[in-house]
Amino acid sequence: MKTPESHSILIAPIGDVDPRLVAAVGREVQRVFRAPPRVNTVLSDLSFAYDAGREQYHSTPILQRLAEAAPSGALRVLAIADVDLFIPILTHVYGEAQLGGTACIVSTHRLNSGPETLRSPEIAVGRVAKEAIHELGHTFNLRHCPDAACIMHYCRSESDVDRKSNDLCRYCRVILDDELRRIATGGGLRR
Numbered sequence: 001m002k003t004p005e006s007h008s009i010l011i012a013p014i015g016d017v018d019p020r021l022v023a024a025v026g027r028e029v030q031r032v033f034r035a036p037p038r039v040n041t042v043l044s045d046l047s048f049a050y051d052a053g054r055e056q057y058h059s060t061p062i063l064q065r066l067a068e069a070a071p072s073g074a075l076r077v078l079a080i081a082d083v084d085l086f087i088p089i090l091t092h093v094y095g096e097a098q099l100g101g102t103a104c105i106v107s108t109h110r111l112n113s114g115p116e117t118l119r120s121p122e123i124a125v126g127r128v129a130k131e132a133i134h135e136l137g138h139t140f141n142l143r144h145c146p147d148a149a150c151i152m153h154y155c156r157s158e159s160d161v162d163r164k165s166n167d168l169c170r171y172c173r174v175i176l177d178d179e180l181r182r183i184a185t186g187g188g189l190r191r
């Protein structure tokens with residue numbers, strides 16, 4: 001049985017995350033994925049993912065824990081953390097997602113480290129919201145998009161993030177709408 005609850009996207013703050021940022025991300029989730037956001041704690045202790053040599057947190061095991069701990073009612077789980085995330089092949093990541101899976105994460109650590117984000121809360125919130133939607137897009141099977149204005153464009157720097165729009169290009173929008181339709185008709189049960 002499908003309930004409206006099973007179509008909600010759970011936003012899970014980890015650590016010191018501004019509730020206003022969480023609310024802003026929630027509004028973007030609703031707008032882009034047309035799914036009601038809910039906010040709840042899923043994970044609070046990330047010490048299992050800490051790499052003492054790098055002094056950073058490995059995002060991949062965090063995604064596994066999030067997916068395991070996600071309540072059955074949630075369609076997807078989006079964690080927002082404040083720690084520095086990495087995957088082994090990169091110096092750092094803004095976030096990571098399970099492609100076509102349940103969980104994704106975004107971090108404020110790098111995105112909100114520059115002086116411009118202190119001057120402008122809009123820039124600070126906008127960057128995290130864009131990368132949060134980007135990572136959630138991956139959980140709905142969206143890949144990286146060559147269109148530099150598309151929110152699914154892969155960004156190497158914060159200025160790249162500022163340059164892209166907060167929307168999907170027409171091509172990615174069609175793919176997402178197909179995926180959302182598939183889920184609404186029962187074909188997209190969570191793995």
Ligand SMILES: [Zn+2]
Nearest residue numbers: 134138144154
């Ligand atoms: Zn990506």
Ligand SMILES: [Zn+2]
Nearest residue numbers: 145150169172
């Ligand atoms: Zn695109």
